[in-house]
Amino acid sequence: MKQNIIIIGATSAIAEAVARRYAESGAQLFLVARNNDKLQLIANDLKIRGASAVQTWVMDANDNEAILPMLDAAWNAFNSYDVALIAHGTLPDQARTETDMIYALDQFCTNGDSVIACLTGLAMRFEPQGKGVIAVISSVAGDRGRASNALYGAAKAAINTYASGLRVRLFKSGVHVLLIKPGFVATPMTAKLDLPARLTVTADKVATDIQKAINKRKNVLYTPWFWQWIMLIIRTIPEFLFKKMKL
Amino acid sequence: MANLLSWGRYPRQPQQPHAVNWSEDVPATLSAIAALKQGATLAFGCGRSYGDSCLAESNHVLATSGMNRLLAADWETGIITAEAGLTLSELTRIALPHGWFLSVTPGTQFVTLGGAVANDVHGKNHHVMGTFGCHVSHLTMIRSDEGLVECSPVQRPELFAATVGGLGLTGIILTVTLQLRRVESNEIDQRSIRFDNLDEFFALSKSHDVAHEYTVAWVDCLAKGKNAGRGHFICGNHAPNGQLKPIAPTGLAVPVDLPFSLVNPLSLGLFNTFYYHRQLHKDVASRVNYSSFFYPLDGLRQWNRIYGQAGFQQYQCVIPEQHGADVIRDIMNTIANSGSGSFLAVLKQCGKIPSIGLLSFPLHGVSLALDFPQRDALNIRLFNKLDALVHEAGGRLYPAKDAHISSIHFKQAYPDWSKVEALRDPQLQSQFWKRVTQ
Numbered sequence: 001m002k003q004n005i006i007i008i009g010a011t012s013a014i015a016e017a018v019a020r021r022y023a024e025s026g027a028q029l030f031l032v033a034r035n036n037d038k039l040q041l042i043a044n045d046l047k048i049r050g051a052s053a054v055q056t057w058v059m060d061a062n063d064n065e066a067i068l069p070m071l072d073a074a075w076n077a078f079n080s081y082d083v084a085l086i087a088h089g090t091l092p093d094q095a096r097t098e099t100d101m102i103y104a105l106d107q108f109c110t111n112g113d114s115v116i117a118c119l120t121g122l123a124m125r126f127e128p129q130g131k132g133v134i135a136v137i138s139s140v141a142g143d144r145g146r147a148s149n150a151l152y153g154a155a156k157a158a159i160n161t162y163a164s165g166l167r168v169r170l171f172k173s174g175v176h177v178l179l180i181k182p183g184f185v186a187t188p189m190t191a192k193l194d195l196p197a198r199l200t201v202t203a204d205k206v207a208t209d210i211q212k213a214i215n216k217r218k219n220v221l222y223t224p225w226f227w228q229w230i231m232l233i234i235r236t237i238p239e240f241l242f243k244k245m246k247l
Numbered sequence: 248m249a250n251l252l253s254w255g256r257y258p259r260q261p262q263q264p265h266a267v268n269w270s271e272d273v274p275a276t277l278s279a280i281a282a283l284k285q286g287a288t289l290a291f292g293c294g295r296s297y298g299d300s301c302l303a304e305s306n307h308v309l310a311t312s313g314m315n316r317l318l319a320a321d322w323e324t325g326i327i328t329a330e331a332g333l334t335l336s337e338l339t340r341i342a343l344p345h346g347w348f349l350s351v352t353p354g355t356q357f358v359t360l361g362g363a364v365a366n367d368v369h370g371k372n373h374h375v376m377g378t379f380g381c382h383v384s385h386l387t388m389i390r391s392d393e394g395l396v397e398c399s400p401v402q403r404p405e406l407f408a409a410t411v412g413g414l415g416l417t418g419i420i421l422t423v424t425l426q427l428r429r430v431e432s433n434e435i436d437q438r439s440i441r442f443d444n445l446d447e448f449f450a451l452s453k454s455h456d457v458a459h460e461y462t463v464a465w466v467d468c469l470a471k472g473k474n475a476g477r478g479h480f481i482c483g484n485h486a487p488n489g490q491l492k493p494i495a496p497t498g499l500a501v502p503v504d505l506p507f508s509l510v511n512p513l514s515l516g517l518f519n520t521f522y523y524h525r526q527l528h529k530d531v532a533s534r535v536n537y538s539s540f541f542y543p544l545d546g547l548r549q550w551n552r553i554y555g556q557a558g559f560q561q562y563q564c565v566i567p568e569q570h571g572a573d574v575i576r577d578i579m580n581t582i583a584n585s586g587s588g589s590f591l592a593v594l595k596q597c598g599k600i601p602s603i604g605l606l607s608f609p610l611h612g613v614s615l616a617l618d619f620p621q622r623d624a625l626n627i628r629l630f631n632k633l634d635a636l637v638h639e640a641g642g643r644l645y646p647a648k649d650a651h652i653s654s655i656h657f658k659q660a661y662p663d664w665s666k667v668e669a670l671r672d673p674q675l676q677s678q679f680w681k682r683v684t685q
Contacts, residue, residue: 013268013313038269045316049341188313191266197249 002052004078006030008061008118009088011038013187014137017207018085023051030074030081032057033088053078061088061114067121080129083214084122086115086136091189097151104151112155116162123166126175133214134170135178136163140222142181143231146247167219176217182206183227251308254551255297256558257621257650260678262291262306268313270330270421273389277419277674280307281391287676290419292332292359296366297561298650300414300679309419311361317341318422325427326384331361331420336545339537340493347427348485348537350382354593356496356542361420366647367412367604370541371461371483374598378607380411381600382426388418391674395421400603409670412604414646416671416680432489435461435540438482440530441523445476445579449572452596455482461540465591467519468617469512471583476576477523478591486534494538500548508555508620512586522591554620560650562633563608563616565597566642571613574640578615578633585629592617605663608645616648626651646679657683 005022007015010031019029023046033039036058043054055077059066074081092107119136126132141149142156160179167177184190184200201224209223222228234247250261265276265288280288286305292312294301301308314332321327322345329338335349336356342348353368362368367380376382385399386407396418398407410417438459442448448464456462459482466478544550551559566574575594582589593616597609619626630651637644643660644652658664668684 037271041269041316041318044318048317048320186266188266188268195249200249 003027003082004030004080005083005085006032006074006081006122007085007087008032008059009086009137010042010056011035012087012089012189013203014182014185014206014210015085015087016042017203018087018210019046020049021207021211022083023047023049023054026050026052028053028078030055030057030077032059032061032070032074034058034060061118062110064114064117067117071121071125075125080132081126082132084126084132084134085210086118086122086134088114089137089189091193092149092151094147094149094151107151108155110155111152112158115155115159119159119162119166123170123175127170127173130174133176133178133217134166135180135210135214137180137182138163140181140183140227140231144234144242148247178210178213178218179220180210180213181220181222181227181231183222183224183230251291251294251310252558253298253301253650254295255560255621255648255650256551256554256556257560258299258302258678259558260299260302260306262302262308264291264308264310266310266313267419270314270389273309273419273421274391274394276309277389277391280305280309281674283307287674289675289677290331290361290365290415292362293334293357295355295358295362297648298646298679299682300366300646300649300677301362302678304676304678304681311359311419314421315359319424320345322347325429326424327427328385328422328424329360330422331364332359334359335363336496342427343430343433343493344491346429346431346491348430350426350428351376351379352541353379354542355545356538357545360423360425361415364411364420364423365413365415367602367607368647369597369609371463371595373600373609374456374462374596375460375600376428377598377600378412378602378604378609379425380602380604380607383411383423384426385422385424386410386420387422388420390418390672392672404603405666406670408603408605409667410604411602412607413667413670414606414677414680416667416675416677418672418675430485430491432486433492433494433537434486434489434534435483435537436486436532437535437540438530438532439526440480440482441478441526442480443474443477445572445576448476448478448480448594451480455480456596456598460484462596464594465522466579466594467523468579468582468589468592469516469519470523475583476579478594479523479526483535483540494536496538496542496548497546498548499546501550501552504552505555508557508559509553510559510589510618510620515589519591554618557621559618559620560626560630561616561618561648562630563614563645563648564633564637564642565608565610565612565614565645566637566640567610567612570640570642574636574642575613575615577636581632581636582617582629585625585632587619587622587625587629589617589619605667606646606661608643608647610643612642616645646683649679652683654683654685 011033097104141153213221289303291308311332319328462482
């Protein structure tokens with residue numbers, strides 16, 4: 001069956017990898033991102049890979065007023081959606097967030113507020129459909145506040161809590177919410193970090209897990225799987241010890 | 248991102264990757280590496296070059312594997328344009344259901360288009376299809392001194408000729424346009440014929456190269472005396488009327504770097520003897536999928552790790568036709584007597600189709616390739632003897648596999664090297680090129 005997919009933050013590496021998987025099964029895709037040149041490159045590529053139709057929309061997710069017009073355009077393009085994926089985000093410079101309040105709040109907006117705004121808008125559209133999966137990319141960083149990425153983690157924690165509530169709210173309507181928590185993924189966002197090679201996976205691997213989780217209507221996905229156990233340990237460390245650790 | 252090594256893991260010079268996921272990132276990344284003032288850089292795709300031709304002077308490389316989008320595909324004509332980081336594996340997966348396959352494929356599908364162009368790779372059909380570069384019609388690149396440039400056999404042909412087989416030195420390749428070839432199935436009609444000596448190999452090659460698009464031979468290079476030169480001759484053609492389903496690569500991998508090499512005289516002797524006797528009948532015909540026909544080694548990811556920490560070198564030479572039989576026999580004897588063996592050696596008759604590439608490796612003649620665990624003194628002694636034989640016969644070594652050739656031998660074997668040097672991007676330099684040209 002031909003599926004319709006909408007992706008916000010479509011030029012992110014994980015989103016592109018997910019889009020390719022759907023394109024290969026002949027899906028119709030509506031892609032949203034800031035950079036039109038990159039969007040056109042991706043749209044073209046997805047059509048060659050088998051997408052039956054691709055439409056693009058240029059939008060800055062931080063522009064709250066742009067979200068509803070974007071959704072109007074999306075539902076005009078293809079009149080219902082099976083899957084929505086919210087994938088935009090940045091990796092803030094934690095050191096700078098500690099002294100530059102304006103920067104810190106800007107970053108919180110991009111990774112927290114704008115995601116909640118998109119979730120709200122998508123819920124308004126999905127609820128009357130009575131079907132579909134809204135998937136949102138968070139991070140294992142949202143599971144516990146750490147000194148090295150407190151602001152990023154806080155924004156992701158906000159998404160986690162909001163998504164959990166939204167899942168409950170939409171359950172009766174038949175719409176499902178999937179919360180995705182990737183660990184270390186080699187992408188442009190993390191290119192400057194010195195990630196441990198053994199724990200780092202490709203965007204493609206994460207995309208495979210995401211597609212499976214969408215199909216199985218999983219509630220929360222840790223990807224790759226072992227992060228579920230790593231984070232379980234990290235969450236259970238008592239605070240009096242945790243504050244002395246350099247994690 | 249983790250640091251990168253060449254496929255042979257020798258010389259062990261970890262490369263720090265700077266990912267470029269979009270063409271528009273290339274100029275800024277080039278500038279960022281230049282600002283480090285550690286020397287010139289190089290594009291790095293899948294890291295399947297064995298020696299030091301994929302290692303940058305600065306040990307900082309532009310990692311291009313994220314730049315892997317298709318820009319255009321005409322499924323009527325089989326002409327496709329894609330970004331240089333796209334792998335042959337991915338391209339096959341996308342093109343095969345439309346009835347198209349690579350015109351030329353090397354022995355692994357885990358190489359990028361950019362790497363295939365930069366090394367002007369060849370395959371089992373060299374005698375009928377020439378090299379990879381023979382099927383490339385257009386390239387775009389970014390040069391640090393000129394910005395975006397385009398070239399083709401008719402547009403700036405001198406730059407095109409320097410880039411095909413040009414080891415990535417003439418610019419960062421952004422896109423490649425190439426011609427695919429029609430197939431009717433994902434299978435190959437294969438014949439495997441056991442032979443007892445090199446004379447038989449040359450006779451088989453002569454009689455089967457005409458009727459088969461693909462031919463190659465595996466030879467037991469440890470066998471001496473009456474067994475010397477024994478092996479299997481494998482030939483095939485694309486099978487008609489079948490499925491066009493791509494074959495998914497297996498997930499099997501060597502998970503860690505082994506502390507020592509599994510490749511030693513005992514394991515090699517057993518393996519080669521077992522391999523020779525694997526088929527009871529002299530001549531076996533079968534239908535196999537393209538993946539097991541072209542890419543048997545891709546079945547075990549990271550197989551290079553079996554050579555342990557020290558790594559290995561591959562020795563690949565081509566000997567011109569008129570001396571082929573005699574010199575290959577001398578080389579095989581020299582290797583067998585050295586005891587420093589290798590898994591099965593690969594013999595391939597290369598054809599007459601010339602490549603436009605100035606540094607393209609194949610010649611009309613016979614190519615021989617084999618792997619040696621890295622043991623410094625042993626390899627140097629043996630390679631010196633082999634180099635002398637190759638050199639005297641007017642043959643040459645394959646830069647993509649090399650980590651040892653002398654500057655004198657290289658310059659004589661590739662007299663056009665100076666034309667490539669003249670067109671080299673000043674911000675691009677490999678450890679190989681520095682070694683053989685300076």
